[in-house]
Amino acid sequence: MLFMVIEHFDQARVKEIYARFHERGRLAPEGLTYVDSWISADFAxxxxxxxxxxxxxxxxxxxxxxxxxxFEIVPLASSKDTAAAVKKHL
Incomplete structure (x- = not known):
């Protein structure tokens, strides 16, 4: 299953976040897969x-x-799967 994870940063701690990432990696347990990410321009x-x-x-x-x-974690459904589910009710 896919999840949108929205991390809210204290902008004063951005350097600490990146330092930990560079030193220790993503720290994800086995079975949790990183797909992609985007950072807001203000680092928030x-x-x-x-x-x-x-x-x-x-x-x-x-x-x-x-x-x-x-952290805010939102379970996701693909647009294709959602459209198929909705179509059954039209």
Whole structure:
């Protein structure tokens, strides 16, 4: 399953976030897959697409970063799958 992870950064700690990432990597447990990410121009948010079949893997990962960022996690459905589900009700 895909998840949009929105990380909210304290802009004063951006350098700490990137330092940890460069020193230790993404810190994602096995089974949690990074797909892609985008950073807002003001460094306030990171939008990541992550994939996993077990939501507790996301929770483990969040705990690795919770001292530096606040997380919002949104389960995603593809537009194609959503259109197919809606079509059944038209």
């Amino acid at each position: 948010r990171c939008f990541q697409i992550m994939a996993c079949d077990d939501v507790t893997l996301l929770q483990e990962w969040v705990l690795e970063w919770a001292d530096l960022a606040r």
